[in-house]
Amino acid sequence: MTVTPQAAPPPQAAPYPPQAPAHDSWPGLLRAExxxxxxxRSTIWxxxxxxxxxxxxxxxxxxxxxxxxxSPSGGxxxxxxxxxxxxxxxxxxxxxxxxxxxxxxGVLVMTSEYTTGAIRSSLLAVPRRLPMLAAKGAVLAxxxxxxxxxxxxxxxxxxxxxxxxxxxxxxxxxxxxxxxxGGILYLTVIGLFAMAIGGLIRHTAGAVSTVIGIVFVAPxxxxxxPGTIANHIYGYWPSVAGQLAGQTTEQPGNVLSxxxxxxxxxLWTVAALVACGAVLAHRDA
Amino acid sequence: xxxxxxxxxxxxxxxxxxxxxxxxxxxxxxAPGRVTxxxxxxxxxxxxxxxxxxxxxxxxxxxATIGGLAYRELRRPLRTVGALLEAKAVHPGRSARNxxxxxxxxxxxxxSRVDEVLDLVGLRDVAGKRTGGFSLGMGQRLGIAAAMLGxxxxxxxxxxxxxxxxxxxRWVRTFMRQLAAEGRTVFVSSHLMSEMSVLADHLVxxxxxxxxxxCPTSEFLQRSSERSVLVRAPDTARLRELVTxxxxxVRDDDGPDRAGGNGAAPALVVTGMDAPRIGExxxxxxxxxxxxxxxxxxxxxxxxxxxxGSVEFGQASQQVGSAS
Ligand SMILES: Nc1ncnc2c1ncn2[C@@H]1O[C@H](COP(=O)(O)OP(=O)(O)O)[C@@H](O)[C@H]1O
Ligand SMILES: [Mg+2]
Numbered sequence: 001m002t003v004t005p006q007a008a009p010p011p012q013a014a015p016y017p018p019q020a021p022a023h024d025s026w027p028g029l030l031r032a033e034x035x036x037x038x039x040x041r042s043t044i045w046x047x048x049x050x051x052x053x054x055x056x057x058x059x060x061x062x063x064x065x066x067x068x069x070x071s072p073s074g075g076x077x078x079x080x081x082x083x084x085x086x087x088x089x090x091x092x093x094x095x096x097x098x099x100x101x102x103x104x105x106g107v108l109v110m111t112s113e114y115t116t117g118a119i120r121s122s123l124l125a126v127p128r129r130l131p132m133l134a135a136k137g138a139v140l141a142x143x144x145x146x147x148x149x150x151x152x153x154x155x156x157x158x159x160x161x162x163x164x165x166x167x168x169x170x171x172x173x174x175x176x177x178x179x180x181x182g183g184i185l186y187l188t189v190i191g192l193f194a195m196a197i198g199g200l201i202r203h204t205a206g207a208v209s210t211v212i213g214i215v216f217v218a219p220x221x222x223x224x225x226p227g228t229i230a231n232h233i234y235g236y237w238p239s240v241a242g243q244l245a246g247q248t249t250e251q252p253g254n255v256l257s258x259x260x261x262x263x264x265x266x267l268w269t270v271a272a273l274v275a276c277g278a279v280l281a282h283r284d285a
Numbered sequence: 286x287x288x289x290x291x292x293x294x295x296x297x298x299x300x301x302x303x304x305x306x307x308x309x310x311x312x313x314x315x316a317p318g319r320v321t322x323x324x325x326x327x328x329x330x331x332x333x334x335x336x337x338x339x340x341x342x343x344x345x346x347x348x349a350t351i352g353g354l355a356y357r358e359l360r361r362p363l364r365t366v367g368a369l370l371e372a373k374a375v376h377p378g379r380s381a382r383n384x385x386x387x388x389x390x391x392x393x394x395x396x397s398r399v400d401e402v403l404d405l406v407g408l409r410d411v412a413g414k415r416t417g418g419f420s421l422g423m424g425q426r427l428g429i430a431a432a433m434l435g436x437x438x439x440x441x442x443x444x445x446x447x448x449x450x451x452x453x454x455r456w457v458r459t460f461m462r463q464l465a466a467e468g469r470t471v472f473v474s475s476h477l478m479s480e481m482s483v484l485a486d487h488l489v490x491x492x493x494x495x496x497x498x499x500c501p502t503s504e505f506l507q508r509s510s511e512r513s514v515l516v517r518a519p520d521t522a523r524l525r526e527l528v529t530x531x532x533x534x535v536r537d538d539d540g541p542d543r544a545g546g547n548g549a550a551p552a553l554v555v556t557g558m559d560a561p562r563i564g565e566x567x568x569x570x571x572x573x574x575x576x577x578x579x580x581x582x583x584x585x586x587x588x589x590x591x592x593x594g595s596v597e598f599g600q601a602s603q604q605v606g607s608a609s
Contacts (some may be wrong), residue, residue, distance in 0.1 A: 025361070025393045032390035039383040040376060112376060120341060120374035121384070121431065124366075125391040126358045127340045284342040 013147065029126065029135035037139055046105035047143075052099035052150050058155045061093040062162035069166045086169045087179030087248045090159045091152065095183065095246075098151070099190055102144055104209045106194030109205040110276075123285050133199070133277050140191055148187035148261055152180060174184055175248035182245030182258055189242060189262070189269050190215070196272035215239040231255070238268040289302075290352045291317035291438045291470040293338060295301055297347035300494075307333040309494035315472045317438070320465045322485030322502070323474035330332030330494040331474040335443045336461045339368050351439055367432030371443040373424070374431075381427050384416060385434060390420050392435050402430040410601065421448025429457070440464060442473040446480055458484050501516045514555045514563055517576035521551050527566050533558030550575045 037043050065075050065082075081089045090154055113119040126132040160169045171177045194211045201207040217240070221232040235255030244254060244261025256264060293315035293598040300308040308330040315321045325331050335343040338349040340356035348355065351366055359365050375384050403409045406426040411419070416427060425448050432440060442461070446454045461484065465471045475481055481488060481502065488505050490498040500504055514536060518524045525535045538552035555563060560579045567574050 028390050028393045032387045035383060035387045035390060036376075036379075037389075039380065040378045116376045117373040118379075118384075120370055120372065121388060123341060124339055124368055124370075125363055125388050127359065127362055131448040206587070240462075240591075282343070284336075 026131075026135070030139060032125075032211060033132075033135045033139040036136075039141065040112065042108050042112070043143075045103045046108070047147050050098050050101035050105075051154070052157055053101060054151050054155055055158055056094070057097060058090065058094035058159045058160075059162060062090075062159045064095060066163050066166060079195035082163075082167055082169070085179075085251055086173065087176055087183065087246055088168070088251075089154060090160045091179075091246050094155050095152075095187065099187060099214070099215070102148070102187060103194040103215065104208055105144075105209060106140060106191040107198035107207040109136060109195050110198030111202060111207050114202040117169045118283050129280050130277055131270060133273075133280055137192055137195060139271065141188055144191035145184065145188045148184045152184045152187070156180060174249075179246050179248040179258070182262060183248070185262060186242045186265065187264055188243045190239070191236065191267045193265075193272055196276040198268065199276035200272070201215060211216045231260055236264055238265050241265045289317075291468075291472060292353075293349070293351050293439065293441075293472060294353075295334070295338070295347070295349045298334065298337055298344055298349050299346040300337055300342060301345045306494050308337065308344075309577055310459060311491065311494070311496055312347075313489045313496060313499050315470055315489070316487070317470040318465060318468050320461055320471045320473060320484055321489060322481035323383045323472055323489050323491070324478065324481050324485075325491040325497075327477065328477050328488040329476075331442050331491065333369060333494075334491070335368070335441055335474060338441060339366070339370070339502075345528070346592070360437070363392045363435035363436070363437065364394075365437055365587060366439045367435065367437040368424070368443065369382045369428040369443060369445055370441075375416045375424065375427060378415055380413050381419075382412040383429075383507075384427065384472075385430060386432055388434055394435060398434060402433050405433060406430045415462040422450060422453050425449055425453070426494045429460075437469070439470040440472065442471070444474055446475065446477075446478070451459070454480075460593055513580045514558070514560045515552055515573060515576065515578040515580050516555055516563060517550045517552045518572065518574050519550045519571060520569070523552055523570070524553060524567065527570060527572065528553075528555055528558060528563060531562070531566055552576070554580075 039064050061078070067079055068075050069079070077088055113122060121134055123129055126231055128235050156171070163169070169176060171180065194207075198204075198207040198216075201210060219237055221236065222230055222237060222240075232255055241261040242265030244250075244256055244258045244267070247258045249256075250257045254261075295311050295313050298308055298311040299306070311330075311334060323331050323334070323435055333342065335351075337344050338351070338356065344598070351359070356366065357360060374533075379387075382399055382403065383401065386396060389396060389399050400409070400412075403412050406429050408423065408430060411423065416424065419427065425445065429442075429445065432442070440461075445457050445461075449457060461471050461473060465486070473484065485502050486501060488498060488502050490505065516524065516528075528535050533555050534557045535553050535555055538554050560577050564574065564577055
């Protein structure tokens, strides 16, 4: 048996790296989060799904509308809405489903760390935790903003060119540019909202279901309930309020204007992120 | 406030999971310049203690510091502390290089450092492969690479031998000794005494979350050495009575020839009574003895003895009350 009672004291301490500066390096944290998000396949698949679904459904709707333009029965509502609120019509088709891909991406940014255990490595490197969350949110927001901007403009030009022989809608049409920018911002914020839910729930399936429940299911159920209270809950609901940002102009029946709607949605998202940060900072990893 | 660089200090460290106390008022220090083994049976609380030191879990009470600072107070902590934890800590879809690159970027370390540690652990050839396909041993090497990334002066390694082949285990041992010789703090856990006996200079031993011993490995070995005697006799029942009446403690020998094969008489292990006294007692009662051997217990035995009361599921039930 080899038992060494006591190691000889080291002759000289090895040269250690110089004392690091007493603050987190934000460029470093941002770079690290960017490396994380770009180095897993789910990111590119989510973004691809987002583009394909959004552009595909929009092109489909535009084609159907264009073909049936003069038929008295088909698509009357959509034709009317193209005059009153063109941006909601154009973006509604592709993005109501396409946003799900951004939600999945947002959820995965958090839950994949927990389900794989990578969170332990991450928190060993950034033990104060909140800077990691902030860097993650910033990187996701920029990525979503770029992806949404590209896709929203692509959808706009595809849709309007298919329908152009019947109705002319340009970015110069009053309210259209505002609705377009509003739509891009909504899509960016929904990604952060989903990320916060992911951080609160920590399981991918549970978090995605919760986001679907909040974004898609709850508004439908709320609409079924009559009365002004339910109507206000509906109007202030995160996804409902947020999607007002994509309207060309304020529509009758809204309880909020488009920008107010986006503001309310941002408040919801900030609240979710604060809750996520509190849980992240206090729970065991 | 800072303390001696590289010194790990746990003070009254306690962690509860619901009703269960995983770590129970642990107080110990781990000094630089030697390998300190963290020994305890499975479920003793070693991994939990490691997570508490690294700030991954919050203590229910007490503190853990490294160089006088809580882990959370360290800036760019990987430059001070390298940790290999028990549980997986890697995204399987990410390549080994990207995994390390992420960590390097958070610490302001150059990307070239990633290749250095990949070379160090021999993973350069598979650096671009997704880690999901790695064997247990490769995963362990990647963990060691991550721990070494910031050239830290303190290393925490939770069961580093897990999943490594014998050659890998030898490599890790040599490596840890070398790190300690360079003046670094090396704190390595294991539930295997055999591993610790060839590796650790000093031991922190726990059972059921409580401190059992904090002493040099050699001292740990000696603690109960005088009191263990192997006795072989045809009439073990009489012998057992006699020794017990005289204040000794008897258990069946659990060695390979306990049943007394090849016509040999069955063997007992006596503690709390030395060999001369056993011989005298036997002679006074005219009892035949075939063997009377004082034994230096293996580290494993010393460990089982000291932790007998704290083994979780009573694996050590063969140990019959070797009190104190
Ligand atoms: N997250 C947890 N939740 C509940 N119990 C836990 C948790 N982590 C560890 N434990 C319990 O704490 C005890 C100590 O576990 P652990 O630190 O893993 O021991 P060791 O590493 O020494 O085998 C065990 O009984 C284990 O079941
Ligand atoms: Mg363990």
